[in-house]
Amino acid sequence: MFHRAITAAAISAAFIMPAAAHHDGDIFEANGIVVSHAHTVEVSASAHSMDVFMTIENTTDTAVTLTGASVDFADSGIFQAPSVSDSGTMSVREVSALEIAPGQVLTMQPSGVHVVFHNVQEAFEGGDHFHAHLTFDGLGEMEIEVEVEHGDHDHDHDEETS
Template structure:
């Protein structure tokens, strides 16, 4: 009986962990992974989107635009500290993805900015986004909506109890 409970807990852990990881999307030499966003409060008008982009090619590419039916306007943004003040602004000219490197769009840095949300981002859903690259073209990804305030996606944010069930981790 103890072995059966252990096997059931291990199976549940595998299901929860695999559900928490979005599948990578490949477009030419680019691989997009760790695609996520945070849940937003009911009346929020903006949200951020995050993704890692790996360029396995021999030439740089550039992320030049983003769009989504989830918001009236979508821009590529950067956050930076200027004279001791954190500022957020559109990333003019897009985001370069150097050959052989990975660029992470993440909280506190480069990110996708959704403005004029059509509805709140609800935890457990997905937000469709089309990213446009200068050379590789367009690709649709889905951002997994994590809980409000999440610092990352998937099982990196979740805690499992002794029974193997997901518990609130942050």
């Protein structure tokens, strides 16, 4: 258990970015926690899992631990993070919790730390929204809204198209 907590802390530290790096979008605040740009990408109706990404900022003076995520149309979310074996092989593995230090930002993104919901019982298309609940140890639940982005979205918010 101790090894798991240390590993989760190390993984989350690898994806902590300065506050200025987060994306614009809907912002949700509670108990000193700020969640922004919560999103997923539309998947086919036959897909039974959904990856969700977001930026979480801890504006408190103490570390906070994200321990759970849930929606009403799938199993409870799990946290996945990239992992490198001793031989250098890259894989993805489940982590039980994510700690965010005071004043730090955790950016969940593709190929990085993210939430996965399995056994998804509802189909969503680009432009849809749904509610999710994040659970923080000692702080309780926080409700956020997740935007479903079109599958061809390239995430380059700086370029303009004509």
